[in-house]
Amino acid sequence: MDMFNFIMALGMACAMAIMLARLFAGPTLYDRVLAANSFGTKTILFLLVFSALSGRQDAIDIAMLYALINFVATIAILKFFRYRSLEISLAQMSLRRAVDGEDEA
Amino acid sequence: MTYSVGLTAVLVLLWLTLSGQYTLSGDYPLVIGFGVLSVVATVALTARMRILDRETVPILPALPLAMYWIWLGREILAANLAVVKLVMKPEIDVEPRLVRVPAEQRSGLGHAVFANSITLTPGTVTIDVEEDGFLIHALDTSFTDPAGFAEMGARSDLASDGKRKVL
Amino acid sequence: MSGAEIWHHLLFAISVASMSAGLVFVLAGAIGVIRLPDFYTRMHAAGVTDTLGAELVILGLILQAGDWQTMAKLALVGLLLFLTSPTATHAVANAAHRAGHKPDLAHFKPSHPRDLADEEGKA
Incomplete structure (x- = not known):
């Protein structure tokens, strides 16, 4: 089983490397x-396999935390690049949307 | 009242699962104390913010949704194999399409379940919500079968019980 | 061979099969992200093939986990991924669409499903 889990971890590491390539290349x-975001998902899987491999329970907790932070970070980045600020309320957002219309730039 | 009891039960279960300490006389009686404190604080704050409703505590008719998920799981598996086949071809040969799909669900929850199902099925992603439908990007023309979307929409409407409104 | 032993071997076999299938899906998604031509098509490979692959890997890990607490935690991680992954994919796609990023199509104007059938000659 350890051998198999090791191969799994290697595969996840390969997938993470490919994602990093897209991260640097992405036009x-x-x-x-x-x-x-996808890199984060693969990191979570890597952590879970690592926890099974090394028998360390804490890695699962870290993976759970990573799953939550990964999602929030994705939304936060998108929000920042759309409004150029993180301190914007829901009311302001809908106002902006109403002013911009369907903003099909 | 039902909602606060449900939320308390879920939070207690979550705390016990994550901490692994479920006896008062254990090595760390403090852990249980912190658990009680956080659960009470969370429920009290949620009640004070008046967001303790069906959306925060989704106590749903579990059986129809479970049946729907089993059906959806089969769809997801089939579509996943199709996407993997497309990706693994020696030459990429895809014809992406934008499609509008009418959303005729009776409740807000039905709309949400339908849109999420479309996104979960590989090859189709909901891009935008318009007044009477969804704008969907499909990886290939083979994923844009209107009959398939109609069946998924009808099933998600039945599963999410059109009589109840969310929001 | 005793019954418990057979059960153990069966669980092992299912776990290995599930995790291998998950690895295949994850790697196929990663290769798709490199190979596919534009952002919207890459999104299909990255966001969605991941979900099934991750769930399969987590299922395999649950089957080889010993105690119930590990199983519950793994199931919780699986639930979180199942809920957040499609939402994040939709968020990225919607942000790109709202910002005016046009998908690479044969013709951009989307048609209504009812006149899609006669308009489109399949390649």
Whole structure:
């Protein structure tokens, strides 16, 4: 089982490396955000396999935390690049949307 | 009242699962104390913010949704294999499409379940919500079958019980 | 061979099969992210193939976990990924669409599903 888990961890590391390549190469911002999010998912899987491999329970807790932070970080990056600020309220957002219309730039 | 009891039960279960300490006389009686404190504080704050409703504590008709998830799981598996086949071809040969799909669900929850199901099924992602439907990006023309979308929409409407409104 | 032993071997086999399938899906998604031509098509490979791959890997880990607490924690991570992954994909796609990032299509103007059938000659 340890051998198999080791191969799994190697595979996850390969997938993470490919995601990093897209993160550096991605022509648009959204490619990079997508690659970062996907990289996070693979990191979570890597941590889980690592926890099974080494028998350390704490890695699962770290993976759970990483899953939460990964999601919030993706949304926060998108919000920042849309409004150029993180201190914007929901009311201001809908106002902006109403002013911009469907903003099909 | 039902909602606060449900939230308390879920939070207690979560705390016990994550801490692994579920006896008062254990090595760390403090852990249980902190647990009680955080659960009470969370429920009290949620009640004070008046967001203790069906959206925060989704106590749903579990059986129809479970049946729907089993059906959806089969769809996801089939679509995943199709996407992997497309990606693994020696030459990438895809024809992306933007499609509008009408959303005829009776409740807000039905809309949410339908849109999320479309996104969960590989090859199709909900891009935008318009007044009477969804704008969907499909990886290939083989994923844009209107009959498939209609069946998924009808099933998600039935599963989410159209009589109840969310929001 | 005793019954418990057979059960143990069966669990092991299912776990290995599930985790291998998950690894195949994750790697296929990663390769798709490199190979596919534009952002919206990459999104299909990155965001969605991941979900099934991650769930399969977590299922395999649950089957080889010994105690109930580890199983519950792994199931919780699986639930979190199942809920957040499609939402994040939709958020990225919606942000790109709202910012005016146009997908690479044969023709951009989307048509209504009812006149899609006669308009489109399949390649």
